Amino acid sequence: MKIMVAIKRVIDYAVKIRVKPDKSGVETNNVKMSMNPFCEIALEEALRIKESGLASEVIAVSMGPTQVVDTIRTGLAMGADRAIHVDYPGTLYPLSVAKILKALVEIEKPGLIFLGKQAIDDDCNQTGQMIAGLLKWPQGTFASKVVLDKEKQTAVVDREVDGGLETLCLDLPAVITADLRLNQPRYATLPNIMKAKSKVIKKLTPEDLKVEIKSDIEVVKVTEPPKRKAGVLVSSVDELIDKLKNEARVV
Amino acid sequence: MEKWRAADRLLKFSSRFASGTKLTCTIINYDHTHPLVSECCFFPIPFYCCKSKQGKYFYSVATTVHRNPLFSIISPDDISYFKTLLGERGVVQDALALDAANTDWMGKYRGSSKLLLQPKNTEEVSQILKYCNSRCLAVVPQGGNTGLVGGSVPVFDEVIINVGLMRNILSFDKVSGVLVCEAGCILENLISFLDDEGFIMPLDLGAKGSCQIGGNVSTNAGGLRLLRYGSLHGSVLGLEAVLANGTVLDMLGTLRKDNTGYDLKHLFIGSEGSLGIVTKVSILTPPKLSSVNIAFLACEDYTSCQKLLLEAKKKLGGILSAFEFLDSDAMSLVLKHLDGVRNPLPPSIHNFYILIETTGSNETFDKENLEAFLLHSVESGLVANGVLAQDINQASSFWHIREGLPEALMKAGAVYKYDLSLPLEKMYDLVEEMRVQIGPAAKVVAYGHLGDGNLHLNISAPAYDDNILAKIEPFVYEWTSKNRGSISAEHGLGLMKAAKIHYSKSPETVQVMASIKKLLDPNGILNPYKVLPSSLLSQN
Numbered sequence: 166m167k168i169m170v171a172i173k174r175v176i177d178y179a180v181k182i183r184v185k186p187d188k189s190g191v192e193t194n195n196v197k198m199s200m201n202p203f204c205e206i207a208l209e210e211a212l213r214i215k216e217s218g219l220a221s222e223v224i225a226v227s228m229g230p231t232q233v234v235d236t237i238r239t240g241l242a243m244g245a246d247r248a249i250h251v252d253y254p255g256t257l258y259p260l261s262v263a264k265i266l267k268a269l270v271e272i273e274k275p276g277l278i279f280l281g282k283q284a285i286d287d288d289c290n291q292t293g294q295m296i297a298g299l300l301k302w303p304q305g306t307f308a309s310k311v312v313l314d315k316e317k318q319t320a321v322v323d324r325e326v327d328g329g330l331e332t333l334c335l336d337l338p339a340v341i342t343a344d345l346r347l348n349q350p351r352y353a354t355l356p357n358i359m360k361a362k363s364k365v366i367k368k369l370t371p372e373d374l375k376v377e378i379k380s381d382i383e384v385v386k387v388t389e390p391p392k393r394k395a396g397v398l399v400s401s402v403d404e405l406i407d408k409l410k411n412e413a414r415v416v
Numbered sequence: 417m418e419k420w421r422a423a424d425r426l427l428k429f430s431s432r433f434a435s436g437t438k439l440t441c442t443i444i445n446y447d448h449t450h451p452l453v454s455e456c457c458f459f460p461i462p463f464y465c466c467k468s469k470q471g472k473y474f475y476s477v478a479t480t481v482h483r484n485p486l487f488s489i490i491s492p493d494d495i496s497y498f499k500t501l502l503g504e505r506g507v508v509q510d511a512l513a514l515d516a517a518n519t520d521w522m523g524k525y526r527g528s529s530k531l532l533l534q535p536k537n538t539e540e541v542s543q544i545l546k547y548c549n550s551r552c553l554a555v556v557p558q559g560g561n562t563g564l565v566g567g568s569v570p571v572f573d574e575v576i577i578n579v580g581l582m583r584n585i586l587s588f589d590k591v592s593g594v595l596v597c598e599a600g601c602i603l604e605n606l607i608s609f610l611d612d613e614g615f616i617m618p619l620d621l622g623a624k625g626s627c628q629i630g631g632n633v634s635t636n637a638g639g640l641r642l643l644r645y646g647s648l649h650g651s652v653l654g655l656e657a658v659l660a661n662g663t664v665l666d667m668l669g670t671l672r673k674d675n676t677g678y679d680l681k682h683l684f685i686g687s688e689g690s691l692g693i694v695t696k697v698s699i700l701t702p703p704k705l706s707s708v709n710i711a712f713l714a715c716e717d718y719t720s721c722q723k724l725l726l727e728a729k730k731k732l733g734g735i736l737s738a739f740e741f742l743d744s745d746a747m748s749l750v751l752k753h754l755d756g757v758r759n760p761l762p763p764s765i766h767n768f769y770i771l772i773e774t775t776g777s778n779e780t781f782d783k784e785n786l787e788a789f790l791l792h793s794v795e796s797g798l799v800a801n802g803v804l805a806q807d808i809n810q811a812s813s814f815w816h817i818r819e820g821l822p823e824a825l826m827k828a829g830a831v832y833k834y835d836l837s838l839p840l841e842k843m844y845d846l847v848e849e850m851r852v853q854i855g856p857a858a859k860v861v862a863y864g865h866l867g868d869g870n871l872h873l874n875i876s877a878p879a880y881d882d883n884i885l886a887k888i889e890p891f892v893y894e895w896t897s898k899n900r901g902s903i904s905a906e907h908g909l910g911l912m913k914a915a916k917i918h919y920s921k922s923p924e925t926v927q928v929m930a931s932i933k934k935l936l937d938p939n940g941i942l943n944p945y946k947v948l949p950s951s952l953l954s955q956n
Contacts, residue, residue: 179808181611195706197779199807235780239806352712352760352803352810355794358787400505 166276166315166337167222168211170245171266172204174229174236175286188386191286200236203281205243207343209350210311211279212244219313222246224273228265230254234366241361242353248366253378261371261378263295268374270300275338277320282307282342293342303335307344313337481911481945483572487554490531490575494551498533501543506581508532517576520569521562521623522826522833525911527570529556534581538656538664538695544577545693545941546662554941557689559600559631562623564822564833567688567910568631571945579630582695585609593701594653594670599630599694615701618645622819630694636686638906640819643867644737644775645702648685656696657684660937670698683932688908689943691936707779708737709786710811713793713802714766718844720798721768725840725866727798728772731789735782738773739867740818743847746863749876750817753824757817760803770799770866771818821863821872830880832858834873834892837902843871846895850875853891858884870905893919909947917949926952 176182177197185192200208211223225240227233228251237248251265270278283290297304305311305322309330312321324331325344335341371378399405409416498507508514509531518527535541548555554574561568570576582598585606589595593615597606603624607617619632621639631637633655636648645651654669667681684692715721721741728736742750744765750757751765759765776782786804793799805811825831838846847862850873854860858877864870873892877884893903897919904913904920917926930952933940940953 177808179812197706197708197808202807202809242804242806349758353806354761355713355790355799355802355804358804359791359794 166220167224167273168214168220168277168279169224169226169266169270169273169275170204170208170211170240170279171262171292172208172225172227172236172240173201173281173284174198174227174233175201175284178202178285184387184389188388190384190387198232198235200239201281201284201286203283203285203343203345205281205350206345206347207279207281207341208240208243208245209348210308210341210343211277212351213348214277214311214313215244219315220277224249224275226251226266226269228253228257228262237366238361239353241364241366242358243351244357245364247364250366250368251374252368252370255378256380257378258380258382259289259291259295261376261380262292263299264376265371265374266292266296267299268376270296276318277313277338278302278340280340280342282344293340297340300338300340302338302340303333304340304342305333305335306342308341309344309346311341311347481571481950484554484940484944486552486939487574487941487944488552489573490553494547494553495531497547498531498544501547502533502535502540506534506536506540508534514576517558517561517578518569520564520566522564522831525566525569525571527556527572527574529570529573529576532576532578534578536581538582538658541577541579541582541658541693541695542662542664545658545660548575548941549661549939552939552941554944556943557630557634557693559628559634560602560623560626562627563631563635563910564835564907565904565910565912567635567908567943567946571911574944577693579693579695580628582630583628586696588613589670592670592672593703594698595701596668596670596696596698597629598696599628599633601629603627603629603632610701611704614704616704618651618700618702619648622822629697629699633685633697634687634689634694635908636906638865638868638870640738640740640865642865643739648699649682651700652681652685652697653700654698655681655684655694657681657692657694659692660939660942664695665692668696668698672700683936686908688910688947690933690947691942693942705775705777707774707776707782708811709774709782710805710814711772711786711790711802712760712805712814712817713770713772713790714761714800715768715770715798716800717767721770721866722840724770724793724798727793728789731792732772732774732785735774735776735785736772736867737775738771740771740864741866742769742771742818742821742863743767743844743861745859745861746821747817749828749859749861750820750824753827754816754820757813757820760814760817761801766800771814818863821861821874825861825874825876828876829878830876832875832877832885832888833907834871834875834888834903835905835907836871836873836892836896837869837905838871838896838899839901840866840869842899842901843869846871846892846899847873849895850888850892854884854887857881857887868905896920911946914946915949915951917947 177199180197183192214220215223223245225237225245225248227237234250237250241248280293293306294304305324307325308322309325310323318337320335320337320339322333322335322341514532517532518529533544535544556570556574556576558568558576558578579600582600584598586596590613610616619637619639620641621637633648633652654667656668657665684694725739728739744767747765747769751759774782774786790802805814847860851860858875861874861876864872875888893916896903902920903916930948933948
């Protein structure tokens, strides 16, 4: 069984982001980019399933401009067997990504698609659900535990939901999106980085896959949230009471 | 937690003393013919007159420090003067606050000061010192109190002058990168401020969340980036300091080059508050470069570590920004005692670990360069295995392992800490000889700034034990001295090594130091009993 993992290149989680002066988006120039943390977790889970013998191959897929290859290399260094880069210079929204993935699924025929639950730049949380809808495959989103059964060709997925944990049994092939507590991703070791250099990255375009990219969404404006007002240090209890009474008006 | 343990032991001692019982003490088998020992005052713990004498509680014998009888004792008039000068807020006599200010970060040194002053500006510092000088009241300048040699806390009842309230950033020049700020600014806050401007501080250390720039400058703090940005003697362009008699020395230049006269600021950088209190600092900050890469590597033996350093300097030259090492005992300790840490190279513990950081301006180029260097090192057998951080979180987790070592050591129990500069080839020989010397009684843990030739030798024991200390000192100092190393690479002398300077400096040099001290602080009120041997300073 092949596992396909979709990964996204985003601004590094630890970076302090800045909004561009023209409010058209977030500053990405000279800013550190890395693999989306949830995609990392998804890839890690796929690798573990392969290592336990339940899958034969892990294919990493990413879409976007040429720089995306850096992130793909990280995925290969973690242990993915090969990768596909769908080259597209602009921004891709979840529906377009889902359509491209559907086209790739028809070529590769994987038994399982892993994605991160959402990307940390747009927080959409849509791609996994959309691809499942397009393929008419069962989906287990916000997975915090995945157990495969090769015999029965099912996946038992524990989902993190508002009320607690929900356990679903999905027939394969299926779509699973990873949540934070699914696992702790491995580091890229030097031997694996060395091996990754000889792994294949197939380059395709949306035209090759006969997918038309048209966006129904247009970003109008991006602004920062209002700045939090600084706290005030009071020097005595009386001053505190005075401020509570007269400024905050809560007493 | 450590502080309460310290307080507990203090109570035990004082109650024993008060009851007047004769105490039996373990006399350590010292070689009485050794010149060092016969020079010192050798009293077994405990001691007779608690008020005038104080042994170093958690250290043993060798030297006992006597309170200088020439120093006055605080009187109610002094308190009211300070209250008038600083306001109610600036004068702290609260027992809990004093307890914290009296104890060092390791919980190893504890003073008995009854007064903590918090000036808000240089003028107040000047007035305080002028008054204390005239009254002959001893003082301790204090910042973040993160020092590791007992230099930031009182030995007896010295008045603590804490500059923590002087925390304004005065100016920042975005073109030259010169930052001018007050001594009480916390290093981490300065780092955040500069981050927004696209610059970084030239020094970085594990204590950054608490340490203050005045203290960093006064102790010539080294840290993790000295390899790349040099010492504070190079990056501090100017400072403002207050002398013992209250004179304010304004040397707060912001010029990169200024050869007019003797460069006095260098006296204050590293003199640990014994020549004056630093109140403002002007520092040159390097621009923040976007491409930072970190690798965590495992080596099988120390020779490989040395060769790796040489290779790194050659191949990564311009972009190398940190080269740290830790040994297998250090790694085991961190994995056991620190939260949120995992072994980057499971499942085994390797003999040596090296952390390499590169900082440059071109992400792709740097990463390729580093990868090529690392792969070559693996192929040539220098490196057994390693990992390369793929994002900032992974990078922080590698640093957390290295930076969290002091904390892990504290949690493991009692720790004897030594900070030595040694020739690179000999460095690990000391660790191995120390292990043989100590035996199974304690664990010898080694880590440090390999790139700077700086070893942090730590002996971790379940509890402080004089038998263990006897095996360590003076062996470690003599070994260092014999190999022409420094007994304090970056931590300073403080109280811990005040009588040890002769291991690393000639008598003539130390004599000149004593003369300078006498010149700038004739009454010796600034941070007494520390840095220089008291025997030297009591001579007229």
